[in-house]
Amino acid sequence: MIYEFNKLPGIGPKTSEKFVYFLLNQPREEIDNFVRALNDLKEQIQVCTTCYNFSEKTPCVICGDPKRDKTVLCVVSESGDQAAIEKTGQFTGLYHILGGAINQIEGVGPEQLKIKELIGRIAANGIKEVILATNPDMEGETTAIYIAKQLESAEVKVTRLARGLPTGADLEYADEMTLTDALKGRREV
Ligand SMILES: [Zn+2]
Structure with a gap:
């Protein structure tokens, strides 16, 4: 998990570690919400075929x-x-x-x-x-x-x-x- 967070832009190993300890202290429900949001990211967000911005629909708003x-x-x-x-x-x-x-x-x-x-x-x-x-x-x-x-x-x-x-x-x-x-x-x- 630390390794995964470390891949994010601007996040170093220290912050990654902090994130992991924070998550470990969260109730199960919070973790589930986090996982769901992460899964939805690629499923619900697409790229507008006109302007190439991220959007929930194409063409975008x-x-x-x-x-x-x-x-x-x-x-x-x-x-x-x-x-x-x-x-x-x-x-x-x-x-x-x-x-x-x-x-x-x-x-x-x-x-x-x-x-x-x-x-x-x-x-x-x-x-x-x-x-x-x-x-x-x-x-x-x-x-x-x-x-x-x-x-x-x-x-x-x-x-x-x-x-x-x-x-x-x-x-x-x-x-x-x-x-x-x-x-x-x-x-x-
Ligand atoms: Zn667009």
């Missing part, structure tokens, strides 16, 4: 919402980033979740991300603006530059979040004000 602006697409690395932008309440368009960022050290190339799908989606759906909202770190910048290059000849406006976000920051953990400013001050690339 956002892709299926007729009130959303279908001409603007916000491109993010992970679901957590999408959730952070959505929380600002400032964005009314649709999202596209890449499933990571280009990272040469970890062997993540463009073909492992939903970039081909993004290009196809833009071409097929009359998208007018693509906001590149990848993290302001090296991987995020590399990914944004790569996508911008791929879209050079496309009839679409490509923008990038403003520089308000600190370099190396994780979008997911940026506060709402900073994120709102970054979104409003986005510039064309």
Whole structure:
């Protein structure tokens, strides 16, 4: 069990151990709830076939919402980033979740991300603006530059979040004000 917890991002062996002792002290019922939630994860959550976000149904609530602006697409690395932008309440368009960022050290190339799908989606759906909202770190910048290059000849406006976000920051953990400013001050690339 310690070994399993240790695989989770940001969790070291000490914390893993703490989790296990905590669980050992829980009543049987709590453990059952935990196991059930874990089992439901893969059974009830799927990936939206339009935006590639995790969802209980496909298309997801956002892709299926007729009130959303279908001409603007916000491109993010992970679901957590999408959730952070959505929380600002400032964005009314649709999202596209890449499933990571280009990272040469970890062997993540463009073909492992939903970039081909993004290009196809833009071409097929009359998208007018693509906001590149990848993290302001090296991987995020590399990914944004790569996508911008791929879209050079496309009839679409490509923008990038403003520089308000600190370099190396994780979008997911940026506060709402900073994120709102970054979104409003986005510039064309
Ligand atoms: Zn969706």
